[in-house]
Amino acid sequence: MADDKLLITELVLTAHLYNQSDKLGVDDLPQKIRKHYWNEKEKTVKRPIYVTEGDIRTIYGLENVKNSTKTLPFLEFEEFGSQIKLTVFDLAAKWLSKHPGGVDEINGNPVLASFFENYDSLPVSYEKAKSSNTPKESGREWIMSLIKSIETEKGSEEMLKLAHIVAPEDIKQNLKDLVLTKEQENEIEKITKAIQYRDYLKRIGLREIGKLLFVGPxxxxxxxxxxxLSGKLGIPIVEVRLSQIADQYLGETAKNIDRVFELAKRLNPCILFIDEFDFVAKARATDEHAALKRAVNTLLKAIDEISLVEHGVLLIGATNHPTILDHAAWRRFDEIVDFTLPDKDMRKKILDIVLREIEGSFNTEEIAAKTEGYSGSxxxxxxxxxxxxxxITERTVLTQDDLLRGITEFNKRIPLKTKDETA
Ligand SMILES: Nc1ncnc2c1ncn2[C@@H]1O[C@H](COP(=O)(O)OP(=O)(O)O)[C@@H](O)[C@H]1O
Ligand SMILES: [Mg+2]
Structure with a gap:
């Protein structure tokens, strides 16, 4: 654990180095510090940053900052304004490099790492510090800044109503808790690399990447x-449901689709997740609404025009009904990723994950064998x-019988469930 003096010194040195060098960017600041000094309007952390007692209390939750500061010979506590000033840089740098836990802090702070990489042969790597630091796009404050600036524009209200935008730091789903097929793992790996090497792909003119269609029950x-994926890549996700875009005013649907794509471009880099893609097929099948057909054409055109390499938008469509999508819709995607019902082995793994935090002794193999055709959900x-x-019987420690009974009770509800899905 980093002690008070270490954290105070880290912050003061970070502020000093950040203020001095315009080679350092806002992504070099550790997330906690960046969040605290974030300027919503400018979408960055403006220089110079000052360190006060209050800043340290908010960032690290420390009390008695004044006393800790007074024992450090290279810091000065200014009673007026409670500001903490650096008096002798070299002394502070030396102290930090020798203090227990100092090198660990440096390696988690790109601003410090950029300086200490060439200091006294300390085991410090700027590259590593940078790659383990969360980028600004992960933060709630980043999304808020973008939304605030979009809100000032005409027509923005409609645009923002259509989508559900989530910052990576607020994402609860973790890839580790999902049981994936080899194919799914490969796709995730490929797309991660594509985003990492976006500039390279742009240079060689490879644009046919970054449009995935997830297909499965x-x-x-x-x-x-x-x-x-949004959490893993550290980029926000913009979620839209096609039925929702269409249901309000039919005449507006085409316009709404353009708005959503415009929003995604503004929020780049991000994931644009279009759920209920089967809506496209349904819309085509009806004879009634010319407006709906126009909307579908607008959607397909928008998909054609958006690009991961150009606009920084990773497009993911999802559909439950593979059969009803036509060729015109399919061919717009670079990769079709299959989501099949889990096999026995996957079911066991999913059960093990879901039961991880639950006390009791279970034979998940048996449950997996008895649940052929069941989805993860x-x-x-x-x-x-x-x-x-x-x-109900005041037990928080479960048994195998509880699970078996769970299957029975679930089965009783199946007729109800299938009715729901086709509605
Ligand atoms: N392969 C899987 N591994 C772990 N959990 C799963 C899996 N598939 C589904 N689930 C769980 O089922 C729930 C519903 O999944 P969801 O992603 O909403 O499915 P879909 O979008 O395909 O309808 C989630 O809580 C998820 O954790
Ligand atoms: Mg879903």
Whole structure:
């Protein structure tokens, strides 16, 4: 654990180095510090940054800052304004490099690492510090800044209403908690690299990348993977449901689609997740609404025009019904990723993950064998039944019987469920 003196010195030195060098950018500041000094209007941390007692209390939750400061010979506490000033830089640098835990802090702080990399042969790497530092796009404050500046424009209200925007730091889904097929893992790997090497792809003119279509039955993890990807890549996700865009005013639908794509471009780099893609096919099948057909054409055109390499938007479409999409819709995507119902081995792994935090002894192999045709989401519901049944008899430690009973209760509800899905 970093002690008070270490954190205070880290912040004061970071501020000093950041203020001095315009080679350092806002992404070089550690997330905590960046968040605290973030300027919403300018979408950055403006120079110079000053350090006060209050800043340290907010960033690190420290009390008695004044006393700690007074024991450090290279800092001065200014009573007026409670500012903490650096008096002798060299002394502070030396102190930090020798203090227990100092090198660890430096390696987690690109601003410091850029200086200490060439200092006294300390084991410090700027590259490593930078790659482990969370980029600004991960933060809630980044999204808020962008939204604030979009809000000042005409027509923006409609645009923002259509989409659900989530910052990576608020994403709850984690790839580690999802059981993926080899194919799915490969796709994630490829897309991660593509984003990392976006400039290279642009240079060689390779543009046919960054449009994925997730296809598979409900509850197989399509939404979860899209969100987890946003967390992994550290870029926001803009979620839209096609039915929602269409249902309000038919005449506005085409315009709404343009708005959503415009929003995604403004928020770049980001993921644009278009759920319920089967809506496209449904719309084409109806004879009634010319407006709806126009909207579908607008959508397909917008998909054609958006690009990961150019605009920094990774497009992910999701559909539950593969059969009803036509060729014109399919060919717009570079990769089709299959989400099948999990096989026995995957079911066991999903159960193990869902039961991880639940006390009791279970044979998940047996449950997996008895749940052929169940989706990941069905398995979660079975466990939920088991947990609730336990609670009825005041038990938080579950047994295999609870799970088996969970299956029975779940099965009772299946007719209801299928009715819901086709509605
Ligand atoms: N392969 C999987 N591994 C782990 N959990 C899964 C898997 N598939 C589905 N789930 C769980 O089921 C729930 C519903 O998944 P979701 O992503 O909404 O499915 P979809 O978007 O395909 O309908 C989520 O809570 C998710 O954690
Ligand atoms: Mg979904």
């Amino acid at each position: 409900p509850g197989t993890g399509k939404t979860s993977i899209a969100r987890a 069905d398995l979660r519901l079975i466990v939920r039944e088991a947990v609730l049944n336990g609670l």
